[in-house]
Amino acid sequence: MLLLNAYFEEMGEVVKAEGGYLDKFIGDGVMAFWGAPFLTGPDYAARACRAALAALAGTDALARRRREAG
Numbered sequence: 001m002l003l004l005n006a007y008f009e010e011m012g013e014v015v016k017a018e019g020g021y022l023d024k025f026i027g028d029g030v031m032a033f034w035g036a037p038f039l040t041g042p043d044y045a046a047r048a049c050r051a052a053l054a055a056l057a058g059t060d061a062l063a064r065r066r067r068e069a070g
Contacts, residue, residue: 003066004028014024030039030055044046 005069011030015022021038023031035049 003062006062007059010062011019011055014054014058017054018047020048020051 007028008025008030012022014029015032018034019033019039020034023033025031034044034050034051039047
C-alpha cells in the first residue's frame with residue numbers, strides 16, 4: 001500500500017506540474033485530462049506529452065529508490 005501511495009503522489013505531482021486535471025485513480029492507473037474545458041491554450045497537447053515523459057521518469061525514480069532502500 002505504501003508503494004501505491006508513493007506512486008499516486010508522484011503521478012499527481014506530474015499532472016499538476018503540467019497543468020492537467022487529475023480525474024481519478026483506477027486500480028494502479030491515473031486518469032488525467034488536458035484540453036478544454038480543463039486547460040485551454042495552444043500547448044495542451046505538448047503539456048500532456050511532457051507529463052507522460054515525466055511520469056515515466058518518476059516511475060523509474062520510484063523503482064530506483066525502492067531498490068536502494070533494500
